[in-house]
Amino acid sequence: MKKLLILSGKGGTGKTTTTAAFIDFSKADAFADCDVDAPNLHLIAGMKGSPQKTHYYGSEKAIIDDKKCVDCGVCNQNCRFQGIIRADGRYSVNPYACEGCGVCMYTCPVGAVTMEEDIAGELALYWEERLFSTAKLKMGRGNSGKLVTAVKKQLEQGHDNEELAIIDGSPGIVCPVIASISGVDMVLIVAEPSLSGISDMKRILRTAEIFQVRMAVCVNKYDTCIENTEEIKRLCQREGIPFVGCIPYDEKVSVAVNEGHSISKINCPARDALYQVYENIKVYFI
Amino acid sequence: MLSGKGGTGKTFVSVNLAVTAKNAICIDCDVEEPNGRLFLKPEESVTEEVYTKLPQVLEEKCIGCRKCVDSCRFNAMGFIKNSPLVFPEVCHSCGACSLLCPTGAIYELKRPIGIVERGRNKEVQVITGILNIGEASGIPVIQNALDTKITEKSIMIIDCPPGSACSVMESVQTADYCLLVVEATIFGFHNFKMVYELVSLLQKPCGVVINKGDYTYYPLINFCKENNITILCCIPYQEKLAQIGANGEVASEKDDETRMIFSTLLDKIRMEVRE
Ligand code: SF4
Ligand code: SF4
Ligand code: SF4
Ligand code: SF4
Numbered sequence: 338m339k340k341l342l343i344l345s346g347k348g349g350t351g352k353t354t355t356t357a358a359f360i361d362f363s364k365a366d367a368f369a370d371c372d373v374d375a376p377n378l379h380l381i382a383g384m385k386g387s388p389q390k391t392h393y394y395g396s397e398k399a400i401i402d403d404k405k406c407v408d409c410g411v412c413n414q415n416c417r418f419q420g421i422i423r424a425d426g427r428y429s430v431n432p433y434a435c436e437g438c439g440v441c442m443y444t445c446p447v448g449a450v451t452m453e454e455d456i457a458g459e460l461a462l463y464w465e466e467r468l469f470s471t472a473k474l475k476m477g478r479g480n481s482g483k484l485v486t487a488v489k490k491q492l493e494q495g496h497d498n499e500e501l502a503i504i505d506g507s508p509g510i511v512c513p514v515i516a517s518i519s520g521v522d523m524v525l526i527v528a529e530p531s532l533s534g535i536s537d538m539k540r541i542l543r544t545a546e547i548f549q550v551r552m553a554v555c556v557n558k559y560d561t562c563i564e565n566t567e568e569i570k571r572l573c574q575r576e577g578i579p580f581v582g583c584i585p586y587d588e589k590v591s592v593a594v595n596e597g598h599s600i601s602k603i604n605c606p607a608r609d610a611l612y613q614v615y616e617n618i619k620v621y622f623i
Numbered sequence: 624m625l626s627g628k629g630g631t632g633k634t635f636v637s638v639n640l641a642v643t644a645k646n647a648i649c650i651d652c653d654v655e656e657p658n659g660r661l662f663l664k665p666e667e668s669v670t671e672e673v674y675t676k677l678p679q680v681l682e683e684k685c686i687g688c689r690k691c692v693d694s695c696r697f698n699a700m701g702f703i704k705n706s707p708l709v710f711p712e713v714c715h716s717c718g719a720c721s722l723l724c725p726t727g728a729i730y731e732l733k734r735p736i737g738i739v740e741r742g743r744n745k746e747v748q749v750i751t752g753i754l755n756i757g758e759a760s761g762i763p764v765i766q767n768a769l770d771t772k773i774t775e776k777s778i779m780i781i782d783c784p785p786g787s788a789c790s791v792m793e794s795v796q797t798a799d800y801c802l803l804v805v806e807a808t809i810f811g812f813h814n815f816k817m818v819y820e821l822v823s824l825l826q827k828p829c830g831v832v833i834n835k836g837d838y839t840y841y842p843l844i845n846f847c848k849e850n851n852i853t854i855l856c857c858i859p860y861q862e863k864l865a866q867i868g869a870n871g872e873v874a875s876e877k878d879d880e881t882r883m884i885f886s887t888l889l890d891k892i893r894m895e896v897r898e
Binding site for chain 1: 634656696715716717723808810866
């Protein structure tokens, strides 16, 4: 299976819209949403039926047994994550801050602390004629990198001879992105022609470089600032990264998305431009 | 300042509010992609390095008991050729290994993971957390950036990272009021509901700013009505704003209409907070 990952520094650059359109253009029958903090692809992927859902256990959390605890505060002194809260002289665990390191359990003099597996999110797998793997991290849980890896594992399940798999990546540069990048064959960066968009793009390029994956760049809403679009093109040229196209700002995009479908189904300039991007990237990829 | 996803204009709102409020501290906690500084262009900046702790094994003291390896719940230690080895990328700096080593063979080194930059733009204090590329967690950088003294009269504006993950929790905990910036689309609405859940969970009062609200997206409006969430203002998509933003300028300094929008917004927030 060849994997194409679609990334952008910040969210909101049209990453998911691009992914959904590519899924239709390529008729890919395996795809995934790795934006586990704020998954959106399912809203426009047009999947029917309900997915098979599984709990995702990310890590453990500490629990203090009220009856055994003698309120000495040793756990609080040793916890480096402000995971222990003190209220009215009693100690308890703040599950949002607890990282599950076990230090409180190791140091409690009376053995009042135990570690319990924590449901950190939910994996969903649609598996009809097409395979779609997605997940949602629970509020305030931190190990999104591991969940992304689990989403990709689901994607690979039994569909290893698929021609192409398309993955909607997560925004940012940290662990979920690193987990999204690992093992893919190509990264398409959807950039935005603004100063912050350029700055984000540079950071993501450097992250992707560490992994030595092939990359290509396209610009969304290029006509909101032609100068910055030109700047991005020059940057790509300098760094030897293929520039695969410009997509215009198009009101039809929000309309299509709000009605819950991919823009590939609507005749509009943004769709035509995206199709061109898809054709261009195929040259480097397939 | 929160939003479920990036690109809703959270930084735009933060920066403009800060400039409008004048006596303000603007903290950019979006440490993976801190963009506020590109607009506020702080001067006289000082930067401070942020460190985390990385355990080191003193081989001559180690008796090979494996206690450290077995107690590390992140599998950040392996036992290779009879001596423990730390994998820095997975280490959470929790300190369990050094606490539990019976011979004191483990000490902790400082390892830089990012910086916090403190500068100013006229009356606005601009604080930016910047995480080094390749680092797994930005929380220590966020904590350092948030560790800023505030005077009675000034207002502190915290630009959170997008999403609802742990780094956002960290930023929200300290706030008195949460402003949710949302885009009037199906994606925007979906993500907004997640952030709203987080804010209500932490029992913080909140209000909504609809950005790029070109047309009325009823599911969003109805949701706010049903849950009694105040919609503070609606900023329409405007080409001139996109232009000003793309050039890295602050709209309320360039455009009277925008200045009005933000001073009204600021007044409304002040009223809400007082209530
Ligand atoms: S497990 Fe670790 S992070 Fe959680 S409360 Fe105990 S010491 Fe703190
Ligand atoms: S160390 Fe143990 S006994 Fe002491 S406060 Fe913590 S849980 Fe209670
Ligand atoms: S500091 Fe904690 S995470 Fe790091 S190696 Fe030691 S026990 Fe493992
Ligand atoms: S706990 Fe200390 S003595 Fe035991 S293996 Fe680890 S470093 Fe060596």
